[in-house]
Amino acid sequence: MSHSLARGDGPRMSKRKAAIVTSVWVLSLAIILSMFMFGPIALRAYDHSHPKMLTCEVSSAEATSVSVSSTNLSSTTIPQVDVTTRNCGVLTIQREITDENRDRVAASLKPGGWEFVVGAGSFDLRGMLGFLRVRPEVVSHRIAG
Numbered sequence: 001m002s003h004s005l006a007r008g009d010g011p012r013m014s015k016r017k018a019a020i021v022t023s024v025w026v027l028s029l030a031i032i033l034s035m036f037m038f039g040p041i042a043l044r045a046y047d048h049s050h051p052k053m054l055t056c057e058v059s060s061a062e063a064t065s066v067s068v069s070s071t072n073l074s075s076t077t078i079p080q081v082d083v084t085t086r087n088c089g090v091l092t093i094q095r096e097i098t099d100e101n102r103d104r105v106a107a108s109l110k111p112g113g114w115e116f117v118v119g120a121g122s123f124d125l126r127g128m129l130g131f132l133r134v135r136p137e138v139v140s141h142r143i144a145g
Helices: 015-049 102-108 120-124 126-132
Strands: 051-069 075-085 090-093 112-119 138-143
Touching (some): 015 120, 051 120, 112 120
Antiparallel strands (some): 051 075, 112 138
């Protein structure tokens, strides 16, 4: 005994309904792609206009680098300092960090209380952005006090 759907005899979708389903599917795909294309630009602009001052308890800092690949198959590394804190998560310092000074900057971030200025959007979305390995970037920092 064969099922009617196996033969293709089942109920058919009207052309109008098929057009609506296809349109919704294409629109959904366009929205998702737009988020990946324009989301980082919008987040960077929001962060720039909404700085957030944090007081964090630094537990460690490490001089690292991140590798960035471009569409022409070239690759470059960007020096940075990853700051692990007890109450603010992991923050990244890239501004004014060079291969020559990253070890010195990491060593200067002694455990204890520090004030950091980060973008509010990146910090508030850090849980979700962590899945994409994106961390809030530090704009400035100083010893709390």
